Amino acid sequence: MRETMTMNMKQAISNVLELMFFLPVQFVENECPVREWLPRSQVYTGATLGFSGPVSGSYYLLIPVAMAKEITANFLGLSEEEVNEAQESDTVKEALNMIGGHMLSLVDKPDGYQLGIPEIISEAGFDMNADTGKKENVIYIEAEGNHLAAGIILN
Amino acid sequence: MAFNVLIVDDSSSMRAVIKKIIKVSGFNVGCFLEAGDGEEALKVLEDEWVDLVLSDINMPNMNGMELISRMSENEMLRSIPVVMVTTEASDEKVTKSKKLGAVGYIKKPFLPEDIKITLSSIMGEEINDERDNDDEYETGDF
Numbered sequence: 001m002r003e004t005m006t007m008n009m010k011q012a013i014s015n016v017l018e019l020m021f022f023l024p025v026q027f028v029e030n031e032c033p034v035r036e037w038l039p040r041s042q043v044y045t046g047a048t049l050g051f052s053g054p055v056s057g058s059y060y061l062l063i064p065v066a067m068a069k070e071i072t073a074n075f076l077g078l079s080e081e082e083v084n085e086a087q088e089s090d091t092v093k094e095a096l097n098m099i100g101g102h103m104l105s106l107v108d109k110p111d112g113y114q115l116g117i118p119e120i121i122s123e124a125g126f127d128m129n130a131d132t133g134k135k136e137n138v139i140y141i142e143a144e145g146n147h148l149a150a151g152i153i154l155n
Numbered sequence: 156m157a158f159n160v161l162i163v164d165d166s167s168s169m170r171a172v173i174k175k176i177i178k179v180s181g182f183n184v185g186c187f188l189e190a191g192d193g194e195e196a197l198k199v200l201e202d203e204w205v206d207l208v209l210s211d212i213n214m215p216n217m218n219g220m221e222l223i224s225r226m227s228e229n230e231m232l233r234s235i236p237v238v239m240v241t242t243e244a245s246d247e248k249v250t251k252s253k254k255l256g257a258v259g260y261i262k263k264p265f266l267p268e269d270i271k272i273t274l275s276s277i278m279g280e281e282i283n284d285e286r287d288n289d290d291e292y293e294t295g296d297f
Binding site for chain 2: 015016019020072075076086087090091094097100101104105115117
């Protein structure tokens with residue numbers, strides 16, 4: 001199940017980030033905590049999206065703020081100077097919404113699942129699964145020299 | 156004949172992208188109207204003339220399925236073609252939305268061509284026929 005979940009998540013991330021945001025991604029095999037994968041030298045933003053059904057939990061996506069600005073500009077057809085913080089947040093949430101929806105379309109019985117509404121999480125929330133004992137599947141992503149992370153946390 | 160389009164999505168970025176794609180596709184749009192959820196969409200539909208609705212499903216307050224359900228119960232609104240533009244593309248959702256009156260289904264992530272082809276199909280028949288062929292439009296997605 002874990003391997004299938006990881007494979008589906010990678011496929012969903014590739015399809016969404018490359019097709020909608022023109023951001024080629026590479027997946028990196030890693031086992032380190034998410035916090036160690038994200039360099040301290042960069043400011044990050046992130047979004048989380050709950051889902052419920054036969055299995056319930058949440059997805060998340062963590063991305064450098066500078067890259068959020070870039071993909072927002074690509075998405076909206078604006079220059080980076082024209083992009084504001086609200087648009088960045090909205091775009092990161094929508095990216096995760098599409099990834100989550102695409103993920104659910106790849107499971108065996110998608111009709112039993114219900115997506116929540118995506119929310120922005122602060123950097124303090126990036127350690128959301130620390131010490132909770134919940135099962136987490138982390139996807140380590142490299143894009144244009146930046147480190148991103150996505151994952152699924154099962155309740 | 157220019158037509159008015161209502162775009163319903165809780166993401167303002169997604170609304171902007173859909174609007175831009177329709178604009179550059181060369182459709183003869185009179186005005187674009189926007190709503191962040193189904194409730195807002197119903198208010199717009201009460202106040203404005205709308206020829207076509209593009210709606211997400213997963214939204215707060217009132218989702219897209221509830222919106223088309225409410226539209227189907229209203230004599231004035233049920234003839235307005237609705238295209239779902241959504242990440243939720245399970246067979247159940249597609250079938251249910253079709254039963255409720257949706258005439259097209261575009262899955263996110265999409266290519267600009269997906270919107271252009273679907274709208275061309277619907278507008279070619281529906282807009283030019285002045286809204287008198289409720290059951291006759293088809294899209295590749297159905």
